[in-house]
Amino acid sequence: MSDVATPHPAPKLVGASISRVDARRKVTGQADYTADYHFARQAWAVAVKSTIAKGRIIALDTAAAEKSPGVVAVYTWKNRPKIYPPLKETSGFMVAEKLAPLGDETIHYYGQDIAFVVAETYEQAREAAGLVRPTYAAEPAVARFSEPKREAPGKIYGEKPHLEKKAPGTASVTDAWEASPARIDATYITPMIHHQPMEPHAAIAKWHTGRLTFYAPVQWMYGARNFLAAGLAVPAEDVRVISHFVGGAFGCKGSSWMFMLVIAAAARDLDRPVKFVMERENMFTSVGHRPRTSQRVQLGADAAGKLQAMRHFTESSASEAGLFVEAAGHRATGVMYGSPNIEIDHQIYKLSVSAPTFMRAPGESPGVHALETAMDELAVALKMDPVQLRLVNMTANHPMSGLPFSSRHLDECYRVAGEKFGWARRAAAPRATREGDWWVGWGMASASYAAHRSNAQARVRLLADGTAEVACASHDLGTGTYTIMTQTAADELGLPLEKVSATLGDSTLPEAPFSGGSQSAGSILPAVQMAARSVLTKLKTLAAADAKSPLAGLAADDLEAAEGGLRAKSNPSRRVAFAAIFEKSGEGALEATEKTEPAAETKDKREQPSYSPKTTAYQSYGAFFVEVHVHRLTGETRVKRVVTAMDIGQPLNLKTARSQILGGAVFGIGAALTEHSLFDENSGAWITQDLGTYHVPVNADVPEIDVTFVGPPDFKFNSVGARGIGEIGNTGISAAIGNAIYHATGVRVRELPFTTEKILGGLSHEGAA
Amino acid sequence: MESSSPPSPEIGTDRRGFIRQASGVVAVAMLPHSLRARAESAPPAPAPSASGLIPIMLRVNGQDHVCEIEARTTLLDTLRDRLHLPGTKKGCDHGTCGACTVHVDGHRVLSCLTLAAMATGAEITTIEGLAAGEKLHxxxxxxxxxxxxxxxxxxxxxxxxxxxxxxxxxxxxxxxxxxxxxxxxxxxxxxxxxxxxxxxxxxxxx
Incomplete structure (x- = not known):
């Protein structure tokens, strides 16, 4: 068996700029998303939502709905179809909500499902849903952010809520902070925001002889399968989840949601397929949000800017009905800069609100925003260039654990992006540049995201006609998974891209982990490589055993796959096409399924042997440089230019990798300038429940974005050298925009989003004219 | 689109303002002239059948389709659920996201804000009808x-x-x-x- 650590043949496709292999399906309308399926005898379900946030239903009149044309069933807590809701997370699946669906008459949040109406057509189901008449005994909702008691959560992504590191002889981090010559003490607020993928959640449940086929856009095929099996009391092998295309997810399709169980149980109860497509307004009440955070950051530095003390204390909102806790300081101040004294604390408060869930760069996104804004404030206090301040605080080791980083090139990110941006020409003082009615400002910030890996399996099959198939139960959320699986398998097998097809999004395929935490590529591709190499090993054995083959008698180590065949490394003119080997041997196809287990520290030495999270820290870094224009009279802010450099190891496909960073950066532009889910602190209701009032960025909001990748492949992390890229683009950019607004106007806004009224208040204070 | 007020950056109308202004009248205003004329001159409505359904004929991607729909059914839902052309997507169902954009007589139209019955007789083009066979547009x-x-x-x-x-x-x-x-x-x-x-x-x- 060859050693994966020395890749052969040299990758040709991995790392290149390649159009997506599923592009044609996407531009012709042939890509099959969940709601595109239509089955004979299918009925439609529509949910009825609570319009209070806390209390009880004292009467629920379903008579009119039941009599409405086309209605098949109206399910409430009184006649819930048989389910056994799993209300806790296990290693096999994730849930965000700990409430049984249609559990009883109690209301815990605004938008809670109180009934499901099933009818012959969508129009009929929707009409009947409007005829369900609840009578409530409302109670005061816990809706004011200041009201609930603060409590320590059990864990923050596996860490203790309170972390502390002190230099020898230091009594407390606060003492060290107070003793620092330059100090910053500021509180930053990030609001509740929503994922809003363009594809709403959907589900189609179809039973046949006691087995369920469930179509749904999910980020974890096996998780959804295991959740449904537990909730429906059927064996996991009797549940098949299919999700060939996911129309965006950003975290909200990661946990299994309770409505999925109701749809599956209703289909079982009615003995016909049931289809459900969530209305856009319910995407604001029912599939999670990013919690609100309030983060107090205290930074202390010496006169040269060297950090002496960092304190990052966070309070984040949570749900009485939910499980998820948003991190902040743990994932920002805990990973970014060297400091002898660091203290991080996290508390939560529970509201009468629907369950939150992880959203693109959970923890890092709000945490890095606060830290990187505070660093800018510290640079101002020190009269120091913001890049220089960061450079004097670089660290080779993880700030909390002290472990060495596998590969860290954050300083290179500043240098490359800063030069492209022209940072050296920046005026030090704010309010230095105006173009007409627009103040011009330049700001920067660091980006960071942890690198994760999980167990993964993949199957590779080489066919006698010289084509190959690569498969695993992973997901393509727009992330390019189909394409990078194809590239990786093609490189290993020495085949052109068009000879390889990838299959994913089906829970009957070999197990792949949750597509979240930027872990999919780094987890599944080593398994794809191993499976491909196992297929080649079988093929080499066949070839070498054929006495008439040009390769007869050669050692397996001397054989490599290239140009659709095997050849001798020592003499490439000795070669045989795959088809010829198959023909001689009579085999129709060769197949191998392999598994990588990074948590077991790769006992299997065929896989990259050096992955070792107990002795090495794995983290990606980046830098954003941004130019904004702020209107002197209206406070309107336009992002005019973004330059970023990212240290993420090996970019697997330059085209799709760049797109991932663009997407993350624009997510950050939205968080910085417009996105704010308004939550009524009196009633506990969501106010912004459509895309006309919840403003995600549109084309006119987005300038050119210049993306460069720096740093070498990270082969200490895995055998493809890639650390994952989906989330890091959404860290740091909101701080860079805020820092640029400060540079433009002299106004420091400490609460997201940076809307006109917040900037204008400062501008008039500063004397805008 | 051209029959409604264009978003004009000169006077600072942003997209959201545009949507707010337009959404009230969008069902008619965003229709091409040919359709609008049809809607306003109110041709005799087909009589509902006993089931409450009305028969309509839609010309989509050069092919005529006959089906029976409820009068309230949108063009979007008709394309997806009756004609089984699911390439056109439902992103919001109220005209704020554009995922359902199709061409009616060559003009872009939000099919979620268009009743199917208003599009009879028009040339409708969806994403499925854009390529010339194997050759992409x-x-x-x-x-x-x-x-x-x-x-x-x-x-x-x-x-x-x-x-x-x-x-x-x-x-x-x-x-x-x-x-x-x-x-x-x-x-x-x-x-x-x-x-x-x-x-x-x-x-x-x-």
Missing amino acids: PVQQAFVDCDGFQCGFCTPGQIMSAVACIREGHAHADDEIREWMSGNICRCAAYPNIVDAVKAARDRSA
Whole structure:
């Protein structure tokens, strides 16, 4: 068996700029998303939502709905179809909500499902849903952010809520902070925001002889399968989840949601397929949000800017009905800069609100925003260039654990992006540049995201006609998974891209982990490589055993796959096409399924042997440089230019990798300038429940974005050298925009989003004219 | 689109303001003239059958389709659920996202805000009807080449808008493309690549 650590043949496709292999399906309308399926005898379900946030239903009149044309069933807590809701997370699946669906008459949040109406057509189901008449005994909702008691959560992504590191002889981090010559003490607020993928959640449940086929856009095929099996009391092998295309997810399709169980149980109860497509307004009440955070950051530095003390204390909102806790300081101040004294604390408060869930760069996104804004404030206090301040605080080791980083090139990110941006020409003082009615400002910030890996399996099959198939139960959320699986398998097998097809999004395929935490590529591709190499090993054995083959008698180590065949490394003119080997041997196809287990520290030495999270820290870094224009009279802010450099190891496909960073950066532009889910602190209701009032960025909001990748492949992390890229683009950019607004106007806004009224208040204070 | 007030950056009308202004009248105002005339001159409505359904004929991608629908059924739901053309996507169902954009008599229209019964007799083009057999439309090819999408869900609407944007003459400058493509939300945010794709297709078809 060859050693994966020395890749052969040299990758040709991995790392290149390649159009997506599923592009044609996407531009012709042939890509099959969940709601595109239509089955004979299918009925439609529509949910009825609570319009209070806390209390009880004292009467629920379903008579009119039941009599409405086309209605098949109206399910409430009184006649819930048989389910056994799993209300806790296990290693096999994730849930965000700990409430049984249609559990009883109690209301815990605004938008809670109180009934499901099933009818012959969508129009009929929707009409009947409007005829369900609840009578409530409302109670005061816990809706004011200041009201609930603060409590320590059990864990923050596996860490203790309170972390502390002190230099020898230091009594407390606060003492060290107070003793620092330059100090910053500021509180930053990030609001509740929503994922809003363009594809709403959907589900189609179809039973046949006691087995369920469930179509749904999910980020974890096996998780959804295991959740449904537990909730429906059927064996996991009797549940098949299919999700060939996911129309965006950003975290909200990661946990299994309770409505999925109701749809599956209703289909079982009615003995016909049931289809459900969530209305856009319910995407604001029912599939999670990013919690609100309030983060107090205290930074202390010496006169040269060297950090002496960092304190990052966070309070984040949570749900009485939910499980998820948003991190902040743990994932920002805990990973970014060297400091002898660091203290991080996290508390939560529970509201009468629907369950939150992880959203693109959970923890890092709000945490890095606060830290990187505070660093800018510290640079101002020190009269120091913001890049220089960061450079004097670089660290080779993880700030909390002290472990060495596998590969860290954050300083290179500043240098490359800063030069492209022209940072050296920046005026030090704010309010230095105006173009007409627009103040011009330049700001920067660091980006960071942890690198994760999980167990993964993949199957590779080489066919006698010289084509190959690569498969695993992973997901393509727009992330390019189909394409990078194809590239990786093609490189290993020495085949052109068009000879390889990838299959994913089906829970009957070999197990792949949750597509979240930027872990999919780094987890599944080593398994794809191993499976491909196992297929080649079988093929080499066949070839070498054929006495008439040009390769007869050669050692397996001397054989490599290239140009659709095997050849001798020592003499490439000795070669045989795959088809010829198959023909001689009579085999129709060769197949191998392999598994990588990074948590077991790769006992299997065929896989990259050096992955070792107990002795090495794995983290990606980046830098954003941004130019904004702020209107002197209206406070309107336009992002005019973004330059970023990212240290993420090996970019697997330059085209799709760049797109991932663009997407993350624009997510950050939205968080910085417009996105704010308004939550009524009196009633506990969501106010912004459509895309006309919840403003995600549109084309006119987005300038050119210049993306460069720096740093070498990270082969200490895995055998493809890639650390994952989906989330890091959404860290740091909101701080860079805020820092640029400060540079433009002299106004420091400490609460997201940076809307006109917040900037204008400062501008008039500063004397805008 | 052209029959409604264009978003005019000169007077600072942003997209949201535009949507707010337009949404009240959008069901009629965003229809092409031919359709609007049909709607306003109120041709005799087909009589509902005993089931409450009305028979309609829709001409989609050059083919006539006859079906029976409830009068309240949108063009979007008719295309997807009755004619089984699911390429056109439902992103919001109330005219704020653009995922459902189709062409009616050559003009871009939000099919979620159009009743199917108002589109009888018109030439409807969906994403399924854009390519000439195996050969992609230049805008489709440009989206492939420029990676003008990620998840692909908004893509049919983006492409139908882009084809119209070029045809309308709203694709001269980058900022003009950004403005006239701002009725189509892409949460994956392929926006810079979409601008590149529109330019590439514009130059190819020029």
